[in-house]
Amino acid sequence: MKTVITIVGQDRVGIIAMVSNILAENNVNILNINQNILEGFFNMVMLVDMSQAIISLKDLGQLLGDKGAAMGLDIKVQHEDIFRVMHRV
């Protein structure tokens, strides 16, 4: 199952490190990363594969949401299908 992780917030050191550590600990494989910084604002979209993950999508969303909030970031974890159906016929 492919999952999309979006991270939005004020840029700072260690955002990608924090997220990728948590993904590695839970055996979630990163497939693609798109990231940019606009006027100090950090915006990243990650595509990950959760087929071997040892955590559920819902729990990963909770975990990253909490860790992100502590760093002043808004992190969302969503099944890729919501984007696929909306933007591809």
Next chain:
Amino acid sequence: MFTMKDVNETNRMIEENKLDIRTITMGISLRDCGHPDSKIFCQNIYDKITRTAEKLVKTGEDIEAEYGIPIINKRISVTPIAIAAESCRTDSYVDAAKALDAAAKEVGVNFIGGFSALVQKGYTNGDRTLIRSIPEALDITERVCSSVNLGSTKAGINMDCVREMGEIIKLTAERTKDRDALGCAKLVVFANVPEDNPFMAGAFHGVGEPEVTIHVGVSGPGVVKRALEDVKGRDFSAVAETIKRTAFKITRVGQLVAQEASRRLGYPFGIIDLSLAPTPAVGDSVAHILEEMGLESCGAPGTTAALALLNDAVKKGGLMASSHVGGLSGAFIPVSEDAGMIAAIECGSLSLEKLEAMTCVCSVGLDMIAVPGDTSAATISAIIADEAAIGMINNKTTAVRIIPVPGKKVGDTVEFGGLLGYSPILAVSKFKSDDFIARGGRIPAPVRSLTN
């Protein structure tokens, strides 16, 4: 593959423009619950609903968490109680309403629809019992919604029921006057009612529906408004095209949620209802879409044309995005649930008469209209007759959800709370229709050609 721009667009629709799934509604047949003993019947419907819908709320919450799309309501519709309860030897169906309310609370849904009767051609004994039970049922229950279909293009209008419903609405208002006549907000009178509508208060599980089915109602007025901001000043071809594209995207998400809910719950997918359902929240208004097209305030000349375009374009965009479309499918204009409509009433640009004209071109009808408490039953009946006539002649659904608020007059405001919102009291014509309503009988079904 979708791009970063696509991901951000979807999440902006959800977070900033309030895109959501308005409801997952589980339709449940109660046709096998009948029993001459009312107590056993009530136990049967309670047991069947709580067993069938046990996982509905949890499934909705799981889908919401995994896809990151809010699913505002989880609801249930059932076979019209006038049909399901008809074999009971009783002169009141209030106990059945209590059983529905208890079942709704047990499974955690916020509304259950189907305290309903279909009387477009005339009453059965069960229909009479049900309609008489409405005021008490809506008073003592919290989550039960009631509807009565009293007209159709094929049957004409049952004017005896039109007269009776005026009185029933007044009685319901009186019984719930300590809550600003909240009971009337849970009661809809229809012509050409759809049997698979997932939206309250008019949802019920029609007789042609399967045993259990999953319907989904989508929403997103804010998304359409936002999209139209990008075509400011362009012609109406561009406006229609923009609405169609947006409706397509919204509906695709609805279709995904419906299929997923159907798969997880193990019941067949019924329909997607392609409606733009506003809420009182800022940025979630149908009136603001009409204003974005260039009207100073909703209700200004041009409003009916703007609404006609909106309603049609939403359908055209949504139809291609879903395998099965049904229900009401159109823009809703519930006054108290739409911040733009409320503002339009307050500034004097929108009146009951203009709302009536708007209902000719959109779903559904005069919805959540608060009127003075001294409005007579006959006047309410006459308003219902006018709406039913629009539905009958135009072969569309029309409805009336009107709330005569005891003790309130024009200039006052009434607060219903939550999704039901608040509303200024609308002015009603002071000219009487008593003798018109007193006639009773049936308005014959209309001719379908020579349509001028």
